Amino acid sequence: MTPSKKPHPCQAYCSLKKRNRNIGRLSAIAEIISRDFLTTMPEGAYENRLDQISYLHRRIHDDIVCPDSQAWLEEAQEHLATHPGLWDEWDTANLIETVKRYKNHAILDPDMLEESARIANEGRRVHSLCLKNNDWEMAQAHLERVAVHVRKLAKLKAKSRNSATLYEALIQDYSPGVSLEKLWKWFNHIDTELRILLPQVIERQKMRTPIVSLAGRYDPEAQMWLNRSLLELFGFDFDRGGLYETEHSPVEGGTPDDTRLVIKNVDPRDFMNSMKSALHEGGHGLYIQGLPRKGGSGYQPVSHDLGTTMHESQALLVEMVIGRTPEFFEFLAPRLEGLFHTVRDPSLTAGNLHRRKTLVKPTLDRKGADELTYFFHIFLRFKIECDLIEGKMEVADIPAFWTEWMHDHLGVMPQNHTEGVMQDVHWFVGKFGYFQAYTLGHMVAAQLFDTMQQDIPDLYSRIRNGDFKPITKWLNRHIHSKGSIQPWDELLKDVTGSEPSPDFLISHIENRYLGG
Template sequence: MPVEETVKAYYQYVKKIMDFNEAIALAEWDMRTGAPKKGISQRSEVVGTLADEVFKRSVSDEMKHYIDVLTDPSVQDELSEVTQRMIEKSKKTYDHYVKIPAEEHKAYIILQSEAQSVWQDAKSKSDFSLLRPYLEKIVDFKRNFIRYWGVGTNKYDALLDLYEPGLTVETIDRVFGKLRQGIIPLVQVVGASEEQPESSFLSVHFPAEKQKAFCLHILRENGYDFAAGRLDETEHPFETTLNPGDVRVTTNYRENDFIAAVLGTVHEGGHAIYEQHISRDLVGTPLCEGTSMGIHESQSLFFENFIGRSKAFWEYHYDELKRYASGQFDHVPLDDFYRAINKSHPSFIRTQADELTYPLHVMVRYDIEKALFDGNLEVRDLPGVWNEKMKEYLGIEPGTDREGVLQDIHWPAGDFGYFPSYALGYVYAAQFKHAMLRDLPDFDGHVRSGDIAAITQWLSEHIHRFGSLKKPLEILNDTTGEGPNPDYLIRYLTEKYSEIYRLNC
């Protein structure tokens, strides 16, 4: 068969896998946004059946054939860049799964599904001992998987690569180490400052319907395309891509905490705007998605922090906010509002942390994961180490495991290696902003006048449109001229918090 025909057959084959994935994504969105509860267990079986199809097709003999033919050095010249990257990605998935014995993989899938149920119970009872045996088994599986995959310099690198291809312990140690040195002293002086912002007006009752209307308004203003998406309500906000013309976001309206809904919406909107701008040429290929968790988070945090928490943003939106609110901001000067929504103090729960302390929460988890796979840490030691690390980085120690080691679903879900991308994304975002300033020196002016389009256009041109055609470090280097560098984030936080807390540094 001529290569051209193999390529065509491969595209058709892969397109079907993408279609199955879209059906899975829709079923999962539906289960989280309002599917009737009596239908859930059967719906889960539907997801299982579809996921099984995706799995079988990803490791089939047919897929192996495409990979063998299309990764042969003799045909590389005939392949487009898109095809080369596609087959590379298909090969990565193939290798990932075929190296694990089928029975072991199946047992692992069942285990992590059970572990997530057990985790909910353990969290509500704040009892780590309930989760411990499950987590021990999950870590054992992961250690075996790493062995099957073959090890780089550090074992943990194999897990990092699943979420942030190309990133290693060596790089992250350097980036996080420097970031920590920049942030910890800042957190300390901020905490000691006598200029604590007043923020009681933020918790005045704000009806959910009004919050929703305001969130819809803000999303639209930020350039989220409602003809290619929709906003729903869920317990935890998320973004999900069904296809680039259908990128959905959700948020949660707590009536005594409207700013969480607004910033949550802006955050998920950032993820969605990324996906909505991926080139249509990539539809139906596995490249039609954000290139890594870190780059994805760089886009959501760019919108949440550099836009949504900026003074310029509220200079543009504050009067409008007052129209949706019930009078609680009428006598609050903009500057006081701005300081209130940026109030910072060490807290226990990562997802509720402010933008200054957030990276430290990630580092606690990173250190633990690294030690589990490359050090001597065992699962039984987790609660103790967690509390020590919190004390060391944030100066506070949780009184319960619910507020500590049990707070996140990631570990019972088997997602070791995921956490670092949250902080890496933040680092990237600051680098992108620095690079953007060369082309858009009056960044604040654009935000202040509601011209988010200029910013999105820049992000699309350098980041969004490529989907997974470029790897995360490629995007970063091509756009900023360097690798991960925490200096820009440190500078941003130092300047911003010095002003808010009127520090003399």
């Protein structure tokens, strides 16, 4: 998919494209100063920077919804309807995406938008502080402010999107086109299947050789060297991006020309934590860098990614699916002893690292969860969000519900709020409706991996050799370079031959944890 070089015969559409380019420029600036906000900005700039980011978002909003944009959109849609032969696939999809963006913004007033931008940026800091001080009171006050704002947004979105419920309207921001009914169906199916698999996997893993714990101190600089090297092997272009450490939760962003990946400060006692984050954010980063960008096309809405489900699928494919194969650890293990200055360390063998990374054990922490129980963490958050947005639950009710659910479903009990309800940054930054996209992304990752194995016959020996670029090239060709030319579920069907289905995820887990 490439944009045509000739000027388009519809004058209004040409004007729209110019407007899109300016909006794209402003958005790129907002992205970069938001990443800087989390990484190198001096503390004293905090208030002003928040103000600048909010202002930029307001400007972007004004450019999207102003009367001339609206008139150009109407004229261009009329032109497309009357001269469909003059519109190629790229321009048609670009107009459709521009209309969608207009509709999404037209329902919002600038004050609400500014509040969203403030919550998104301020929320990360509030979250860090609450965690540091295990301060639920501060968290509750912040989350109550967020909940009021998000419910207001949901009402507006539900009306304009004809959604069945308020929560379904929010989901559209992350997994466009997915009904709440379908989500419940998929989630209940996965829940039933994984509840059957979980005790079988735990029983089977009891028979394995015991895991040797990591006992060394792993130099932070060496860890970051390893993380950067792995991303380089996957084809992440450090001339067009970077990997940074901060005290906040990991996040990715920027543009295809300047892709910023941020992970939490490395843990000197466990290099596998930062590696996991780097691979996850790296999967996001490869997607961003692979989006269409030539000739300024990156500023057009059709060049944007397909939303959170597809984004998370790219991250989870690298981190959880490929990054937990035995072959990945066969590649990694011989390189670790030199890097961390150890000799014949039994904790660093490929087998031990693989056993450690595929150990299934219910935990309190979502990010540290294994690939199987990860789903239950998402399911809990999904249920809470559903009730909270619909007004069936209040922020103050969450901790008790959380503790009881964790106890009943995973047999673990948080001892404090840091271990429980406050662990994730998402709600703090206003992302209600996001969590389901991790499970959908995991489903999509398993489905893509199934096809990738057929398309790249020597895939596993390539992983064993650290030859990861064919993986990225495959993703690039089938997913990244497509931008938003078609909806995510249609693209997935074209690439894999099947509608999105949880069956690929269930078979992947069955094969990995109970097969062979």
